[in-house]
Amino acid sequence: MTKILIAALMLLTASSAFALENDTRVFKIYDDIKVEKAHFHNRFGIDLTGDLYMPKDFDASKKYAAIAVAGPFGAVKEQVSGLYAQEMAKAGFVALAFDPSFTGESGGAVRDISSPEVNTEDFSAAVDFLSTRDFVDAEKIGIIGVCGWGGIGLNAAAADTRIKATVASTMYNMSRVAANGYFDADDSPEKRIAARKALNAQRTKDYKAGTYAKAGGVIDPLPEDAPQFVKDYYAYYKTPRGYHKNSVNSNAGWTVTSSLAMINMPMLAFIGEIENPVLVVHGEKAHSRYFSEDAFKMLKGDNKELVIVPGASHVDLYDNMEKIPFEKIISFFKTNLK
Numbered sequence: 428m429t430k431i432l433i434a435a436l437m438l439l440t441a442s443s444a445f446a447l448e449n450d451t452r453v454f455k456i457y458d459d460i461k462v463e464k465a466h467f468h469n470r471f472g473i474d475l476t477g478d479l480y481m482p483k484d485f486d487a488s489k490k491y492a493a494i495a496v497a498g499p500f501g502a503v504k505e506q507v508s509g510l511y512a513q514e515m516a517k518a519g520f521v522a523l524a525f526d527p528s529f530t531g532e533s534g535g536a537v538r539d540i541s542s543p544e545v546n547t548e549d550f551s552a553a554v555d556f557l558s559t560r561d562f563v564d565a566e567k568i569g570i571i572g573v574c575g576w577g578g579i580g581l582n583a584a585a586a587d588t589r590i591k592a593t594v595a596s597t598m599y600n601m602s603r604v605a606a607n608g609y610f611d612a613d614d615s616p617e618k619r620i621a622a623r624k625a626l627n628a629q630r631t632k633d634y635k636a637g638t639y640a641k642a643g644g645v646i647d648p649l650p651e652d653a654p655q656f657v658k659d660y661y662a663y664y665k666t667p668r669g670y671h672k673n674s675v676n677s678n679a680g681w682t683v684t685s686s687l688a689m690i691n692m693p694m695l696a697f698i699g700e701i702e703n704p705v706l707v708v709h710g711e712k713a714h715s716r717y718f719s720e721d722a723f724k725m726l727k728g729d730n731k732e733l734v735i736v737p738g739a740s741h742v743d744l745y746d747n748m749e750k751i752p753f754e755k756i757i758s759f760f761k762t763n764l765k
Contacts (some may be wrong), residue, residue: 441523445641447478453669454510454746457517457602458484463522469552471545476532477525477553478504485562492567492764493521495553495562497744498540500575500601501644501676503531504599506669507573508743511596515571518757520764521563525553527576531673532705537639539675541685543582543602543692550583553651554590567591567764571756573745575599577707581722584701591702595755598719605689610717619690628689633684644680656714659742668748695722704730704763708752709740732759 443699447462465479482491494515496508504512504524512522527549528542558565569592572580576599584593585753607614613622616691633639645664646657653661663669664676671677705726709719716735723733736743743750 437691449604451671451673452505452509452610453667454506454513457513458463460513460516461485462516464683465525465556465557466723467552469528469545471528471548473528473545474527474534475525475528475549475552476504476534477523478509478512480509480512480522480615482516482519482521487562489562490564490567491519491521492760493523493557493561493563494569494571494760494764495550495557496522496524496573496594497527497550497553497579498571498573498576499597499664499676500579500599501530501681502664503671503675505671506674508571508576510746511571511573511751514753514756515760518753518761520760521557523553523557525549525674531677532596537682539679539685540639541601542688543579543694544688546576546579547582547586547694549593550580550590551587554587558589566587568592569597569764571758574595574741578602578694578718578722579688581701581705582686582700584703585695585697585704588702590703592704592706592760594706594708594759595711595719595722595757597713597715597741597750598722599715600695600718600722602689602692602694603718605686609714618744622690623687624691625740626684629683630687633682639682639684641679642681642683642685644674644676644678659740663742663745675698682760695725698722699725701725702728703728704759705732706756706759707731707733708736708744708756709734709737710741710743710750713741713744715741726756730763738762 461481466478508524510525513520526533575596
C-alpha cells in the first residue's frame with residue numbers, strides 16, 4: 428500500500444509540475460506536455476501574454492522548430508489556439524498560443540479593440556519572441572491562424588519573411604466581411620458610407636461618455652430562427668464546451684468602433700507575394716468557406732495547398748478532434764520546417 432501511495436504522489440507531482448497556475452483552459456489537457464507563461468511585447472510597446480507549450484521530453488540544449496498560434500477572432504489562448512498549440516507540442520514542436528493585444532491577459536489600455544495593423548504585428552511579435560529563445564531554431568518558425576486570425580496570419584506572412592510556413596484554418600477575411608457583409612451582400616459605396624457615418628457617430632458618443640460601447644458577443648439568448656452558423660457559435664462560446672471569462676465572443680464583444688479600421692484597410696492585398704509554403708484548411712459545410720477559397724486563388728506558387736474537410740462546419744475546426752486534420756497540419760510543418 429505504501430508503494431502505491433508513493434507512486435500516486437509522484438504521478439500527481441509530475442503532472443502538477445506541467446500545469447499552469449489557475450488553469451482555465453477549456454480543452455482536454457495532456458499531462459505530459461509542459462506549458463508555461465510567456466511574456467513579450469510588440470513594436471507598439473504593448474505587452475503580450477501567451478502559453479508556451481513544450482514537446483514531450485523537452486531538452487533545453489536542443490534547437491526546435493516553433494509555431495505561434497492565434498485565433499479565433501474574439502477568442503483567447505485558453506480556447507482554440509491552446510488546443511492547436513498543445514497538438515503541435517505533442518508532435519514535437521515548441522508552440523506558443525497567445526492573447527492578441529487588448530484582449531485576454533495581454534495588455535492595451537482600452538479593452539476588446541481589434542486592429543488590422545496591430546493584430547498583424549502581434550503575430551510578428553510572437554515570432555520575435557520565439558526566434559530569440561535559445562531552444563528555438565530561428566530559421567524554422569511557422570504560424571497557425573484560426574478563423575479571423577487565419578486572414579491575419581496570411582497578412583502577417585506577407586509582411587514577415589521570417590515566417591517559414593503558414594496554416595490558415597477555417598479562415599475569415601475580417602476586413603472583407605466588415606466592409607462588404609457576409610457573402611458581399613453589402614458591397615456598395617452607399618452601404619459602406621452609411622456604416623462609416625454610424626460608426627463615427629458612435630466615436631463621438633464614446634468620447635463624450637469616456638468609455639467605449641461594446642457590440643455584444645455571440646447573441647444570447649439564442650433566437651429560434653438564428654442561422655445555423657450562429658447556433659454553432661453559441662454552442663461553442665456560450666456553453667461549457669468553450670466558454671471563457673476572458674473571451675470577447677463569450678462576453679460583451681468587441682468595441683463597436685473596431686469595425687472602422689477593418690472597413691478601411693483591406694488586409695490581404697499582398698498575399699500573392701508570400702514565397703513560403705501555405706496550407707489553407709476549411710470545412711466543406713462552413714458558411715465561411717468562400718473566404719479560404721478566394722484567398723487561396725490569390726496565393727501564387729506551387730507550395731500552396733487548399734484542404735477542404737468533408738462534412739465539417741466552421742466551428743468543427745475549433746475543437747472537433749475528428750474533423751481537424753491535425754495529421755495533415757503536422758506533416759505540413761514537418762516538411763517545411765525541417
